[in-house]
Amino acid sequence: MAYIALTTGFVLILIGLYGALTNRNILRMIVAFTVANTGVNLVMVAVGYLHGRTAPILNEAVPVEQAAARIIDPLPQALVLTAIVIGVGVTALMLAYAYRLYETKRTLDISKYTELKW
Amino acid sequence: MIRRLFVILLLLGLGGVFAGLVAGYSPDDALNLTARYYAEHTAQDIGAANIVTAIIVTYRGLDTLGEVTVLFLTAAIVGMVLVQSRRKADAPQRALPPSGELLTTGTRLLVPLILLLGVYVFVNGHLTPGGGFQGGAILASAVLMLLLTDPLLRIGHGLIAAIESTAGLIFVGIGVLGILLAGGFLDNRILPIGDLGNLFSAGAIPIIYSFIGLKVGAEFSSMLANLSETEDL
Numbered sequence: 001m002a003y004i005a006l007t008t009g010f011v012l013i014l015i016g017l018y019g020a021l022t023n024r025n026i027l028r029m030i031v032a033f034t035v036a037n038t039g040v041n042l043v044m045v046a047v048g049y050l051h052g053r054t055a056p057i058l059n060e061a062v063p064v065e066q067a068a069a070r071i072i073d074p075l076p077q078a079l080v081l082t083a084i085v086i087g088v089g090v091t092a093l094m095l096a097y098a099y100r101l102y103e104t105k106r107t108l109d110i111s112k113y114t115e116l117k118w
Numbered sequence: 119m120i121r122r123l124f125v126i127l128l129l130l131g132l133g134g135v136f137a138g139l140v141a142g143y144s145p146d147d148a149l150n151l152t153a154r155y156y157a158e159h160t161a162q163d164i165g166a167a168n169i170v171t172a173i174i175v176t177y178r179g180l181d182t183l184g185e186v187t188v189l190f191l192t193a194a195i196v197g198m199v200l201v202q203s204r205r206k207a208d209a210p211q212r213a214l215p216p217s218g219e220l221l222t223t224g225t226r227l228l229v230p231l232i233l234l235l236g237v238y239v240f241v242n243g244h245l246t247p248g249g250g251f252q253g254g255a256i257l258a259s260a261v262l263m264l265l266l267t268d269p270l271l272r273i274g275h276g277l278i279a280a281i282e283s284t285a286g287l288i289f290v291g292i293g294v295l296g297i298l299l300a301g302g303f304l305d306n307r308i309l310p311i312g313d314l315g316n317l318f319s320a321g322a323i324p325i326i327y328s329f330i331g332l333k334v335g336a337e338f339s340s341m342l343a344n345l346s347e348t349e350d351l
Contacts (some may be wrong), residue, residue: 002145010136021125050146056169057247058161058314067169068149070156074169075153081174082185085251085334089192092341096196099348118310 005046020048026098026108030091037087041080048076137195149308165311165318166244174249175323179293179304186286186333193282193337197344217267225267232260240331244320250327254334261339265346273343285333292322292329 016036018028049072056074058064102108156169156177159195166172174182239246240253264271296305306326312319 003140003143006140006143010133010140012312014133014136018125018129019234021128024124047143050149055247056157056209057245058167064161067161068154071149071157071169071199073146073149073153073174074156077132077170078173078178081170081249082181085185085186088255088338089189092196092345093192093199095345096199099345 002046002049002051005042005049009039009042009046012042015039024109024111026101026110029110030094030098032089033094035038036092037083037090041083041087044076044080044083047075161314162208164306164320165314166306166323167315168244168246168249169242170247171249171323171327172320175244175326176304176306179326182330183289183293183304186289186330189334189337190282190286193340193344196341200344200348214269222266225263229260229263232263233257236260236331236335240328241324241325242317243331244323245315251334252329253331254287255338257331257335258338258342261335262342265342269346272347273339275340275343278340278343282333282340283337284305285329285336288328289326289333292326296322304321 013036016032016039017032019032019035023029023032053070053072054061056071056077058067062070096110099115105112148154156173160166160169160172163174164176166176235254236253236259239248239256240250240252241250243253261273264273290309293304295308297303300307304326306321306323309321309325311321317324
């Protein structure tokens, strides 16, 4: 189970990087980056998974005394919660910059932006 | 096509590294030291049923303050980058097609329910999977729906800024109260911890998470409003 999630996460990272490196359209590159971001989150959650255990919430299913033996690692989940929120912020920033780039040249094709090319 | 070849070579190398990681990965049988500490001490020390919430709001509360600051900065920069492209008030407006019966009626029906769900999610953040960030995102999705129905709708930036700064100040204020009344910055024991699993438990966590929810919702809403107020091209 953990292996499936781990492999899927790594494959998503590779798909996202491939999309970001081969697409010429800025919006498609942004979407590719969010795919890679999802892959990283999936890998982190998968690393915290322990076989046969349940979510780190103490209720009838997880009595307080047995918590250490019944729950999965809560730390990667807290990290990924942070990572998702920051990912949203990064995506919003990329979209805002993409909009300003479109305003300057009226195109979203990155190969038309040659000012910093050498 | 040399570029495509280079990209594929790079990805093959990276894939090889990842394959090595997967092959060398062996799942743990038991919790590591940090996770074990959280599992064993959360119930007595923090009183929150959701251990992830206890970590985010109390154990690593300072990081969450930083995270909220990053989100605030993002919202501010998005506003700053887009401010010059904002549509002039008297600029001619392209006639937009009506948004349609389904979307209009659906928005009227769903927006109050979505807001209610968002508030439920962040008020119960210490008991159920959920919390301030998720609840705030749900609140902002109601704003997104309003903007989809009427793209010309103007959401008061003054109101959003007021909600956001008040929530942020109260968040920091509760943190400082923790220094004065309890063990340190953002300590949740300024209020009684209560019984595990009740709505009024876990000290200050429900209050802090509710204000985080309001703040995150206001920040996402301001990003959406800024993006929607740009000139139609």
